[in-house]
Amino acid sequence: MSKKVRWGILSTSKFARTKVIPALQRAETLEIAAICSRDAEKAKAHAAEFGIHAAYGSYEELIADPLLDVIYNPLPNHMHVEWSVRAAAAGKHVLCEKPLGMSAAEVTQLIEARDKHGIVIGEAFMVATHPQWEFVRTAVAEGRIGELRAVQGFFSYNNLDPTNIRNIADFGGGAMMDIGCYPIFTSRYVIGREPRGVAGLVERDPQFGTDRLASAMLDYGEVQCQFVCSTQATPYQRMHFSGTKGRIEVEIPFNAPPDRPTRVFVDDGRDVFGTGVETVTFDTCDQYTIEGEAFSAAVRGERPVPVSLESALGNMRVIESVFESARDRRWVELIR
Ligand SMILES: NC(=O)c1ccc[n+]([C@@H]2O[C@H](COP(=O)([O-])OP(=O)(O)OC[C@H]3O[C@@H](n4cnc5c(N)ncnc54)[C@H](OP(=O)(O)O)[C@@H]3O)[C@@H](O)[C@H]2O)c1
Incomplete structure (x- = not known):
């Protein structure tokens, strides 16, 4: 063609x-x-x-x-x-x-x-085709931070508009569906497999019925992922990947701007003051x-x-499990 x-x-x-x-x-x-x-x-x-x-x-x-x-x-x-x-x-x-x-x-x-x-x-x-995420996946796979141990994420904004689709429960609104899906996706993308279990905590807006604050723990075996997302908190986003020998931090992991470079920090872990942090800069690009x-x-x-849709199915299973876990106050096993 x-x-x-x-x-x-x-x-x-x-x-x-x-x-x-x-x-x-x-x-x-x-x-x-x-x-x-x-x-x-x-x-x-x-x-x-x-x-x-x-x-x-x-x-x-x-x-x-x-x-x-x-x-x-x-x-x-x-x-x-x-x-x-x-x-x-x-x-x-x-x-x-x-x-x-x-x-x-x-x-x-x-x-x-x-x-x-x-x-x-x-x-x-x-995010799957943004160069900064291809870099993170490759760096982790190549052992640049040793063995990956922990993934931590945060994604939030503050939106109280009752007419916004994000605040309409029947439309699939709420934090986990709208933005919690990103730490789930990027942890699966970097780790390269599905989590075997999920625990979730959900707090709902009394008027909208949507989850305005939600947290999850994903059990990837030797890697653990935790993240918080909110539709009613000050806007912020960050992802951390901690390994046995170093650490990677993605500065603007999800809404990477189309008009300025993006940055990923790679810390060789020599001290807690950031002496060993290398800033990797990605040229301005539009991820869309x-x-x-x-x-x-x-x-x-x-x-x-x-x-792929198979990946979408994996992500959706995790989202569903977060809600199931939060509702029943127990871990949900995805892979037995
Ligand atoms: N990948 C990303 O970075 C990213 C970022 C933001 C949003 N999104 C996704 O994009 C989608 C749209 O988000 P948005 O913020 O653009 O929402 P939006 O402005 O509300 O747009 C949704 C559109 O759907 C149509 N629609 C059909 N039935 C509707 C109904 N009953 N109520 C409201 N709209 C209806 C409307 O178009 P017409 O009036 O023209 O028919 C409306 O403009 C969501 O799935 C969201 O998760 C993705």
Whole structure:
């Protein structure tokens, strides 16, 4: 396939408009050929804003467009699987936002649709193709910090808007689904296997019913991971990987900025004052552009999909287990 991969944007999601569409429009191997909305006027207005050729007033029309190769799905979480299945049935490849669905059972439905229709579907964990995370995974695998022992994460923001999808329980809102999924994903990505057990602690907003504060411990055997996430705490994010001989810290692990370099600190552990810290700097890049190029390459058969549905299933099982553990106040075994 020498022509550009043609993408359609499923809705006028704020995140798509502010981050993904501009990033994809800087990619060389793809073009955004269409956008849609439940509201035709909104679709037209945003098509004009971004110079997108086609604007549709319904999701059905977008996924039926025969000129499109890929549907990018940034709908609210409870609509991810339904519309990804519908796009797959229309023969379209799908890059679907995280978290991929509401449950592991839902992800399994999408795996069945992918296999039935023979298309490519991936979860949009953009971190997987950011150079800083490829560096961390390789450095740990090569033993740069000795044997990995502990992973610690934190991810928070403060959002009290009752109309935001993150504060609507029926839409799959809450901290663990929205942002706890990242420490889960990046720990699995770096360690390279699934945790065998999970313990979770969840505190819910009395008005929204969503988890506004949630913590988890993931048992990876000789590696233990712990993290805290919150939708009602001062914005912060950090990931630490501690080994027998050193330590790696990712400064902005998830919302890596598109307009300045990112940094990873590698500490050789010689003292507690940071004397042995080397700062590894990654050139300015847009992780959503890289994600779009990588997914387009997967569609062309040039590489595997960056984050497969099997990976999405692993992540979703952990998320489900955190809630099960918190509810029952006990460990949940994933691998017996
Ligand atoms: N990977 C990342 O870095 C990242 C970052 C942020 C968000 N996300 C993911 O992106 C997705 C969208 O997040 P967002 O912040 O862009 O949300 P948003 O602004 O609320 O966008 C969701 C869109 O879905 C459509 N929609 C259909 N039915 C809806 C309903 N009943 N209520 C509300 N919207 C409905 C709307 O588009 P129309 O009105 O045009 O139909 C709306 O604009 C989420 O899954 C989120 O987890 C990913």
